[in-house]
Amino acid sequence: MNKIPAIGTPVRTQAIINQYGLWASKRLGQNFLIDLNVLQKIVEQAKVTDRDIVVEIGPGIGALTEQLALHAKEVFAYEIDKKLIPVLHDTLSGFSNIEIIFQDILKADFAELKGHQPVKVVANLPYYITTPILFALLKSRLDFTSFTVMMQKEVARRIQAGPGSKDYGELSLAVQYYLDVDGIFDVDRRSFLPQPGVDSSVISLVKKRNFKPFVFQEQLFKVIKAGFAHRRKSLINNLLFLVKKSPEKRQQLENILTAIDLPLNIRGEKLDLNKYEQLTSSLIEKGFIS
Template identity: 45%
Template sequence: MTKNDYIATPKRTKEILQTYDFSFKKSLGQNFIIDSNILRKIIEYAHIDKTSGVIEIGPGIGSLTEQLAISAKNVVAFEIDQRLIPILEDTLSAYDNIEVINQDILQVNLTEIIEKHFSPDQAVHIVANLPYYITTPILMGVLQQRTSIESMNVMLQKEVAERMAAKPNTKAYGSLSIAVQYYTEASIVMDVPKTVFIPQPNVISSVLRLVRRDQPLVHVHDEDQFFALVQASFKHRRKTLRNNLQTYFKGTLDKAQIDAFLRKADIDGTRRGESLTIEEFARLANTIYSA
């Protein structure tokens, strides 16, 4: 097969869309990639080889799926749009290492999928061009399942990718940065122009690489309370940490108690949430919730 025969070309993509009279659903955030070079770069950054198992989310008409099938041992792709299932059966018919499942990834038990479709010693990765409207729920849902997935390599809105990979004392840094980096090492590996999509999105995209940590970055006594405290600390970004905590703990802790906890955790309450590292947030949460 030559590069011109790949699904991810403007000509072939348009032919497939016309053959099946396919209309894009805005509600599903469908944007198909028409540049196979971009797809191969994504796969290269994901370190996919002939031993790898891959889970794809939202294969569309199979542009990325095809390139993954060429590079990986096997691919399991989850597509929520029933209309795309017969199209994928056609476009991917030349490959015997792809399983397409018509299911919402948010409803999937990934541990069961991994046990069923991949061998125990196989490295499993997520590689996906994610629908922008539901990027965060998908990624957080996967992370919170605590599976054996080694990495997630996903295309998403550049602004969201920057928030997930952000460091303290930057505008993009917030509770989402901490939630993602608690579980993974996050890095943006490339930007992707609008011109490689049909239809073209209104925003620039980035490819985010998330590598699972063997253990969460910090130890906390209670994860739910830790993440709630972090969110509260960013509730009003222009307010000090002390003020945000006073609002959050209103009726539970008074000002003097909050100040005492801040002193005990060795954190200046006049700082803003965006200046605290994840280690400092963990120390503060553990100080408050172990009292």
């Protein structure tokens, strides 16, 4: 008997598409990964072992899910596209360590994972909603050790960017607050069906060792958001959007920046995470924000 090819091969993917009359939904940002080498490299990059609980986002027809299940203890795959219910039940029927949850990841409460955490997140993310998903996961109650995710190459650059770079922004700081980059590799457009119109990268992010949340975490992210609200404006002008503008408030801000050795004309993209934490503490101490 001939062995059934892996789901993530061109021949098997096309057969599944034909069998179920599928199409890649542009609305949901679907592109089927048809390069088995890339799929296996993602699993390797995520360092998945038989002790790991894995959360996958957007399993599609199950190409990455299959490879994860071959290595992981258990895979919880979250899918929003209901037309894929019979497909996944068919393509992954040979596995007992996969649970498919048909739920929007942005609304997930991860109740299914009770008693199964910590987890590794592995996903081929829909490019149109990559940033909201990352923010949602970072702010969720999900106890994770790492993220290994496929995304638009441009977004991967933003995550890695440092102060002063044109790619540096709110996303860079939000991710770098929690995580360190552990590895990255690019993926050719020809690895997908249909081919996307942008370049792709897989980035692996690990939870910071001995991570301790900043004492004013909520205020920190408000200050960071304000700092990048208008990239062409100075940090002071952006921070004035947090309160009612007045000459007195501007003078207070100038005093705060001077006290922490920041130029008065500096822009938000020049500050690293430590400086944003220092700025936030000073703003609270002086009663500028609460």
